[in-house]
Amino acid sequence: MNIGLRGLLFLLATILFIVAAVNNDNFTDLVAIGLAIFAAGFVVEETGFGKHLGTRRVG
DSSP, X not given: OOOOHHHXXXXXXXXHHHHHHHOSTTHHHHHHHHHXXXXXXXXXXXXXXXXXXXXXXXX
């Protein structure tokens, strides 16, 4: 299974949205951070930084 940087950012955003749903004290802060990370997942894909994450085996 190969999860790139985009997948990790989307997973982190999902976790933040779940925490925001449970936590009423910092709801708006967590949602704002989650939306920023969600948008960063799209930016990473467009810039090409998320294509080669990790080590590559040759041979």
